Amino acid sequence: MLELKNIDFSYEDNRILKDISLSVDKGEKIALLGDNGAGKTTLFLCLNGVLKYRGDILYNGKRMSCKELRSKVGLVFQEPDVQIIATTVEREISFGPMNMKISREQVKERTDRAIDALDLEGFRNRAVHYLSGGEKKRVCIADIIAMDSDIVLFDEPCAFLDTRNSLLLESILNKMAEDRTIIVSTHDMDFAYRWADRFIIMEKGRIAADGGIEVFDTDYVEKPMLWQLMKMQGVEDIDRYPRSIKEYGEMYNG
Amino acid sequence: MEHSGFLSIDYNAYGSALNGVNSVYKVVFFTAALIYGIAADKFAVYLFMMLSMLFITVCMGKIKLGYYFRVMRIPAIFIALSIIAVAVNFSATKTGLFTLRLGGINVFVTEKGVKDSIGIVIRAFGALSCMYALALSTPMADIIEVLRKFRLPEIIIELMFLIYRFIFVLLDTLENMTRAAVSRNGYGGIRNSFCSFGSIGKNLLLYSFGKANATYNAMESRGYEGRLAFYSEDNGIGAAEVVLFILYFAVMICLS
Numbered sequence: 038m039l040e041l042k043n044i045d046f047s048y049e050d051n052r053i054l055k056d057i058s059l060s061v062d063k064g065e066k067i068a069l070l071g072d073n074g075a076g077k078t079t080l081f082l083c084l085n086g087v088l089k090y091r092g093d094i095l096y097n098g099k100r101m102s103c104k105e106l107r108s109k110v111g112l113v114f115q116e117p118d119v120q121i122i123a124t125t126v127e128r129e130i131s132f133g134p135m136n137m138k139i140s141r142e143q144v145k146e147r148t149d150r151a152i153d154a155l156d157l158e159g160f161r162n163r164a165v166h167y168l169s170g171g172e173k174k175r176v177c178i179a180d181i182i183a184m185d186s187d188i189v190l191f192d193e194p195c196a197f198l199d200t201r202n203s204l205l206l207e208s209i210l211n212k213m214a215e216d217r218t219i220i221v222s223t224h225d226m227d228f229a230y231r232w233a234d235r236f237i238i239m240e241k242g243r244i245a246a247d248g249g250i251e252v253f254d255t256d257y258v259e260k261p262m263l264w265q266l267m268k269m270q271g272v273e274d275i276d277r278y279p280r281s282i283k284e285y286g287e288m289y290n291g
Numbered sequence: 292m293e294h295s296g297f298l299s300i301d302y303n304a305y306g307s308a309l310n311g312v313n314s315v316y317k318v319v320f321f322t323a324a325l326i327y328g329i330a331a332d333k334f335a336v337y338l339f340m341m342l343s344m345l346f347i348t349v350c351m352g353k354i355k356l357g358y359y360f361r362v363m364r365i366p367a368i369f370i371a372l373s374i375i376a377v378a379v380n381f382s383a384t385k386t387g388l389f390t391l392r393l394g395g396i397n398v399f400v401t402e403k404g405v406k407d408s409i410g411i412v413i414r415a416f417g418a419l420s421c422m423y424a425l426a427l428s429t430p431m432a433d434i435i436e437v438l439r440k441f442r443l444p445e446i447i448i449e450l451m452f453l454i455y456r457f458i459f460v461l462l463d464t465l466e467n468m469t470r471a472a473v474s475r476n477g478y479g480g481i482r483n484s485f486c487s488f489g490s491i492g493k494n495l496l497l498y499s500f501g502k503a504n505a506t507y508n509a510m511e512s513r514g515y516e517g518r519l520a521f522y523s524e525d526n527g528i529g530a531a532e533v534v535l536f537i538l539y540f541a542v543m544i545c546l547s
Contacts, residue, residue, distance in 0.1 A: 082508060082512075085512045086512075087508050087511050087512050104514075107511070107512060107513070107514050108514065111513075112509075112512045114505070114509050114512075116505070118460045118463075118502075119505040119506050120506075120509040122452070122453065122456055122506060122509070122510060122519070123432075123452075123521050124430070124431075124432030124435075124452070124455065124456065125432060125523075127523070128432075128521035128522065128523055129521075131521050131522030131523075132510075132513055132515075132519075132520070132521055133513035134522070135520035135521060135522055136513060136514030136515055136516065136520065137514055141522065144522045145522060145524075148522055162310075163305070164302075164305050164430065164432070165456075166456070166459035166460075167302065167305070180513065184513065184514075
């Protein structure tokens, strides 16, 4: 679906992304992991066509310009206050579709659908600056849903959220993943381990590891709690590793 | 959440029962009332404006009366200062309606001065009540949208939107920075206060540059190509509103 070929990005003399090549298939749930400064956000900005990179990004085999990428790949920014620019929830969500030069009816239809999907009807005409952090995050996600992107990138989606809102966000991510490809950049290893099917680990602008949960066997990332528990219990076969506490309970306590 | 000044007015405008009324209608109604009132320049018209706008804001808009008088208090202070300058005179000889001798100088007021002062107060409060009726029924964002419909240059509209949005973001940041400074005794003593104030001001400026860049990226990521476009639906103008408009201005014409 999306293929990156030798993507390079430098900021002045600082080479931030170094020869990144990878491909992403439809419906994948991918966690992008790595330390601060590894290049995760920069990679997202390149994937979204905001930064001009060297190399090629192909979408369904076709080479994409930065402008074309923006309509295919949506990006939910880490800080809602950076992303939100309009004054009310409805206007904010309509901003992306309005830029797509579609009819007002289509803009309204998409805006309504996104409001409905994120359960924001009660906030439709509310001023965005009076919303809580969790509500703002939902507005940011609705922004991208309204753009109907096939691939959605989430930069640190759980940052600044309390447990209840993090769990709500996780359920939203799962629902979105039913018909989209989702790539999430996160430092929350337990969340990544529980949620993703594929893990890409970045280190110093390169892809250090890419694969299933076996990537946690490398030294590039912290180990999730359940992973550590399984190791401590001496379970060698990683196919038997539970991905959530619920699974753990079912597998090991009947 | 506590709001003060402009933020509190904007916050209350969102809660006003008149928020749903067509924004163009509200802007035209209140601005026309203001312009007509000033042009007529009659005591009765100003008095009518003051009372009718109070009724519109408090009874129709459901803004609390106490809050209305509280926000009126802010300009009232400036008006009070200006009427002192108009009404009070100084002279070496005893003259005027009331005279107070302070040292070697007579402080006095004349009949003309009192009349002029009352005129200024009525005119100022008449005009203010119109502007407050608009501000307390129409959020700033809607007013900017109306200005766009009135074909104000796009660059000014965009700047207004972004400045309006960033006022809230920067005030939040300022509040957090100030709290962080206070928690480390940054405002203990005059010297510390000046240092903290300077540092916060500098950091806020740098922060706003960073935010501006990040926001521009976020706008570009959603296809921004030089025009801030949002979808909005205004309620139509009903027959009752047209009748109210005609009646209101008929009364004003009669009074003038």
